[in-house]
Amino acid sequence: MNPDELKFHREHTWVKVTGRKATIGITDYAQEALGDIVYIDLPEVDTDVDANSEIGEIESTKATSSLISPLSGKVYEVNEDLSESPEILNEDPYGKGWIAVIEIDDPSDADDLMDASEYLKYVEEEAK
Amino acid sequence: MKLAIIGAGPGGYIAALRAAHLGAEVTVIEKEEVGGTCLNWGCIPTKAILASTGLLAKTRRFKEYGLECNGEIKPDLAAILARKNKIVRTQIQGIRSLLKHRGVILKEGQGSLTSPRTILCHSRNGTGETIETDGIIIATGSRPYQVAAFPFDGKQILSSNDILNLTEVPKSLLIVGAGVIGCEFACIFKELGSEVSVIEMLPRVLATEDEEISAVLEREFKKKKIKVFTDTKVQSITAQPDGVHALFPDGGKIIAEKALIATGRAFNSEGIGLEEVGVRRGPYGEIIANRKLETSIPGIYAVGDVTGGLLLAHVASKEGTTAVTNALGGEKAMDYSAVPSAIFTSPEIASVGLREHQAFEQGIKIRTGHFQFRALAKAHAIGEIEGLVKVVSDEKTDRVLGVHIIGPGASVLVHEATLAIENGLKTKDIGETVHAHPTLSEALMEAAEDVHGDAIHVIRK
Numbered sequence: 001m002n003p004d005e006l007k008f009h010r011e012h013t014w015v016k017v018t019g020r021k022a023t024i025g026i027t028d029y030a031q032e033a034l035g036d037i038v039y040i041d042l043p044e045v046d047t048d049v050d051a052n053s054e055i056g057e058i059e060s061t062k063a064t065s066s067l068i069s070p071l072s073g074k075v076y077e078v079n080e081d082l083s084e085s086p087e088i089l090n091e092d093p094y095g096k097g098w099i100a101v102i103e104i105d106d107p108s109d110a111d112d113l114m115d116a117s118e119y120l121k122y123v124e125e126e127a128k
Numbered sequence: 129m130k131l132a133i134i135g136a137g138p139g140g141y142i143a144a145l146r147a148a149h150l151g152a153e154v155t156v157i158e159k160e161e162v163g164g165t166c167l168n169w170g171c172i173p174t175k176a177i178l179a180s181t182g183l184l185a186k187t188r189r190f191k192e193y194g195l196e197c198n199g200e201i202k203p204d205l206a207a208i209l210a211r212k213n214k215i216v217r218t219q220i221q222g223i224r225s226l227l228k229h230r231g232v233i234l235k236e237g238q239g240s241l242t243s244p245r246t247i248l249c250h251s252r253n254g255t256g257e258t259i260e261t262d263g264i265i266i267a268t269g270s271r272p273y274q275v276a277a278f279p280f281d282g283k284q285i286l287s288s289n290d291i292l293n294l295t296e297v298p299k300s301l302l303i304v305g306a307g308v309i310g311c312e313f314a315c316i317f318k319e320l321g322s323e324v325s326v327i328e329m330l331p332r333v334l335a336t337e338d339e340e341i342s343a344v345l346e347r348e349f350k351k352k353k354i355k356v357f358t359d360t361k362v363q364s365i366t367a368q369p370d371g372v373h374a375l376f377p378d379g380g381k382i383i384a385e386k387a388l389i390a391t392g393r394a395f396n397s398e399g400i401g402l403e404e405v406g407v408r409r410g411p412y413g414e415i416i417a418n419r420k421l422e423t424s425i426p427g428i429y430a431v432g433d434v435t436g437g438l439l440l441a442h443v444a445s446k447e448g449t450t451a452v453t454n455a456l457g458g459e460k461a462m463d464y465s466a467v468p469s470a471i472f473t474s475p476e477i478a479s480v481g482l483r484e485h486q487a488f489e490q491g492i493k494i495r496t497g498h499f500q501f502r503a504l505a506k507a508h509a510i511g512e513i514e515g516l517v518k519v520v521s522d523e524k525t526d527r528v529l530g531v532h533i534i535g536p537g538a539s540v541l542v543h544e545a546t547l548a549i550e551n552g553l554k555t556k557d558i559g560e561t562v563h564a565h566p567t568l569s570e571a572l573m574e575a576a577e578d579v580h581g582d583a584i585h586v587i588r589k
Contacts, residue, residue, distance in 0.1 A: 041350065057347070061508065061513060062502060062503070063500065063502065063503070064502070
């Protein structure tokens with residue numbers, strides 16, 4: 001997946017909206033900052049999630065970090081492969097490392113998120 | 129002075145030894161085996177088995193540690209239990225010789241009070257003997273609580289005593305109750321190869337621990353593929369030819385080869401003459417004793433599990449020695465504010481003092497500090513990075529009120545915190561104390577410093 005086609009949330013998740021469905025994952029910056037990811041606590045299918053709230057947890061060898069939902073809706077599908085092989089999150093965060101698909105309440109919510117260049121600036125600011 | 133003690137578990141035998149040391153003429157009556165639940169069915173047997181499963185777990189990770197192995201490592205339950213039995217036997221012999229050495233008379237049989245100063249001892253061979261005494265300590269302990277709707281059958285529906293007699297690892301094990309016993313056995317049997325499901329009526333596992341500790345353990349269980357169902361009531365459990373069937377109110381069903389019912393403990397206060405001499409009991413059958421461990425009848429003391437307080441061996445022992453002091457004319461009261469407890473799950477858990485939710489319920493304003501083991505070099509070096517240390521302190525005085533640990537070495541680390549609470553120390557006292565590097569003890573120092581945002585190895589957002 002090309003990051004230019006994605007939208008970004010300030011808690012370092014990305015979103016790809018297709019109709020009413022949004023695929024989400026963590027950004028390359030997030031996986032880099034976390035280091036080797038050893039476990040992800042995935043959200044459950046059919047649970048309602050709110051934007052900006054915790055929907056799971058990611059553990060790396062360095063830290064445990066909340067997974068924050070970028071949008072509101074209902075979890076439609078999760079990437080079960082990550083349970084067995086969480087290292088996919090490090091290897092391919094924008095591709096095979098997708099985390100979940102959310103059926104979003106309002107597709108226009110995604111408009112409020114950052115685009116790739118804005119996110120890049122945001123990350124540079126945060127790194128300072 | 130003569131002192132008679134009913135029960136030779138960690139409450140009774142410790143009391144007997146202390147009383148004998150202080151010059152009393154002591155008789156202790158035991159109907160099963162010295163060491164009580166702790167040594168025969170509880171603490172020690174499970175820790176012996178856990179030593180095997182813990183080594184198994186570690187050995188299975190040999191590649192991570194740069195080792196090669198040509199054969200297969202697998203558990204042999206019969207051999208594990210034989211090792212356990214040997215350890216228990218040695219400890220029993222140890223207690224018996226201590227009692228003998230100190231001149232304590234051990235009567236093997238069932239003791240029951242016939243007056244506030246006499247006990248009738250029915251020995252195993254059927255003879256009865258009346259023991260006259262100047263003081264009595266009741267330390268009869270507790271037993272697995274039996275749910276009326278699904279009584280133990282010892283074959284498929286098991287108590288925590290029965291499960292120690294299994295000769296084969298069940299393919300699947302359903303555990304009812306996610307307290308200390310349920311969670312420890314979940315770890316043991318998962319490692320041995322059973323499919324384990326744990327059912328808990330309350331909203332979280334280990335409901336008496338700090339909520340954050342429960343949350344980490346639930347996640348670790350998820351990683352191990354131990355299935356946990358919280359907020360779940362069991363409607364019925366029946367033994368069928370194809371296994372144990374558990375039904376749930378929503379119509380759900382779990383079938384497992386065996387079920388362990390670990391829903392609590394019942395108090396051994398029946399059949400020991402309490403009604404006859406008028407010793408008061410509470411609604412659950414627990415003997416009511418004051419902080420000096422004296423019951424409603426002067427000169428009769430009760431200690432340990434049977435009093436229904438904290439069901440911990442070390443509490444029973446402390447109560448035992450305290451009761452002895454009082455029975456022999458001294459004056460001593462129990463203080464439960466700094467009692468550590470340890471749970472030998474994987475990862476290990478230990479805690480002392482106030483939980484965050486208790487502080488909230490009691491209206492105490494607190495601060496908390498946290499430290500993740502994964503931020504510690506030593507944790508990485510030994511390959512055990514899971515878990516955290518949490519410090520709860522008084523917002524105004526900075527005194528340490530509680531410490532909650534889940535992670536490697538928790539049961540050892542908790543004692544520094546216990547000493548701090550016992551002596552009213554502040555988080556700054558722990559934070560400013562030099563801790564050796566590289567050790568797991570650094571985690572407590574960092575968590576104490578984190579109370580004031582001063583932990584070195586924490587990245588702040």
